[in-house]
Every structure is written in C-alpha cells, then in structure tokens.
Amino acid sequence: MKKLTTEEMGRMSVEEFRESEKLPLTVVLDNVRSLNNIGSVFRTSDAFRVEHIALCGITATPPHREIHKTALGAEDSVEWSYHEDAAECVRGLKEKDYRIHAVEIAHDSIKLDAMTQLRNNALKIALVFGNEIEGVQESVMELCDGALEIPQYGTKHSLNVSCAAAIAIWELSKLMRQ
C-alpha cells in the first residue's frame, strides 16, 4: 500500500471551500470548554463541508492559538458565529426551519445507527453538542426536536465531545449525501 502525497489528494483551497456547496448541517457547541475540542470540531466540519458552526456560551472563538493547534486552519474555512445564549441560537435556527437534534442520551432518543429516514424528514439539520461534564443544558434540550444517541457498550457514560461530533457528523454526512 502506497500513501497518497498531499498533492495527489488535490484538496480545495479556502476560497474554493467558501464557494462550494455545503451540507445543510449546522453544528451548535453549547458551553464546550476545551479549546482542543473546539479546534477538532472545526477540522471535522471542514472535512465534511458542514455549513456553519454556532459557538455558544463559554465556547471560545477564533482566532485563538489553542483552537488553531487542532483546527490547523479549518477555523478559516468553516463559517462560524458566536451566541451568548445557546437557547436563543437554537430558537433562531428553528425559525429558519432547522430540525434540531441534541447529541445526548435521553428518554426517547433515537439511536444514531437507526436514523435512516432523517433525510426525508428535514432538509436542514442542526446538531447540538454540550459541555464536557454537563452535556447539553436542560433549557436547550427542551427546545430540541429530538435527541440522537451514539450507542455505547462500555464502562464510560459518554465519548469525548470531539469524537462524538466526528461520529455524528460522519453519519449525517453519509445520510445527507445519499
């Protein structure tokens, strides 16, 4: 097996990215504390052409040296906005006809691997990821149309937020590109 060089990969430029068609998928980060996690979510969102990241509450914003360490420039390609209040941000998305899913383990949550019909139900989707300890705030949960659960089989109660975001964005990206 011979690896491709970066030239052979032929990735797009930041300018081309900005003009390219995006997934109708917005990622909402509700009080994410770790700069490492924020940067990683930017990098993953670049990879799957997420249209927008809404940074809410204590979630730090670019430009930031520590975000850059894991975003590696993806903070310049992916469009973002800052909102002091995540609930207000989610209300705004609902007004724009987004279907809002918290990535959480909740009563009546839908398993991520059972979510085959999402594409038919809604064209515009927002995924909400919460704080590393507290998860998504109750006041934001109340506004969500549903919760998506990543089925887990081990000892821990949750995944790292950047890993959960990677899995959920990957899965949505597959469904939305079908």
Added chain:
Amino acid sequence: MKKLTTEEMGRMSVEEFRESEKLPLTVVLDNVRSLNNIGSVFRTSDAFRVEHIALCGITATPPHREIHKTALGAEDSVEWSYHEDAAECVRGLKEKDYRIHAVEIAHDSIKLDAMTQLRNNALKIALVFGNEIEGVQESVMELCDGALEIPQYGTKHSLNVSCAAAIAIWELSKLMRQ
C-alpha cells in the same frame, strides 16, 4: 427531551467489561505523539468494546496523568500492550490471522463507507493509525492487507487522529455487530 441520569444508563463496571465479549477488533497506534489523542482512543475503544490497543513506538503508555485526562478510566478497562516496533506488532497480528487495515489515504484504498463486506472477509481485524504528522510508517504500510480511507471533502488533508479513530471504530463496530 429529558436526559438520562448516569444511573439510568446502567453502564457496566470495569470487572464486567473485562469479562464481556469484545469486538474482534484490535487498534494499533503507530507513533501517536499526543497524550490527549491516546486517551481519547482508549475512551472510544471502551465505548465500542474494542478487544485490544497496541501502543507502538513513541506512543506513550498508561498509567499517565495526561492520558487519564481524556481516557477518564478507560485505560483501566481496555486491554493494551506496548511494542517498540509497530512492524513487528503487525507481523504478530498477521500470524494470528488478523486482517490489517491502515486508516490512510493510499493508492487502492477502500472508502470506509463502501466497506460493507468486511465482516464476510475476515473475523479478526486490526486498524492501524499513524503519527499526527507522518501518518502510518511506510514499513508498516507495506505489511497491511489494505488501507481504509475516510472520504473527506474540505481543505485539510486529514482528520485529527482521535476523530479518525472514532469514525473508523464506530463504522467497524456497526458492521461487526450486524
């Protein structure tokens, strides 16, 4: 939407985890430098009941305060071993009839979302993840049965290694549990 409490999730104990049936999936980390990434891979491996993590080369081993920060105890549940030479580790896995896939973008790599028949081809699988900058070493690539590519559509050449591992382990976990 009402979140489940940690009690309601009813996760297993470390002892129950050790005795539980695992996925026949081994994760090989080849010269992964970031302790944060190593810990995250432990946490993801716990969530999907990966049977073993092989830490190779410069990849640090538990117990380590910085690995614990992201593993959060998963370094105690998931079985691991250390190998100075990743190539030797991979040769050992091949002798035990593992099918070895580097998670890399290579000539003739298989797209992760096209990998529907893997379960039929091999019962025991090893996924190799490389260094944050260099990727999987050429000497290890040569030993692999195939390369798995996570299709990407943005400006960056790769994902964060812990995010790539999360996506690949999630996808393999779904296929192997079918």
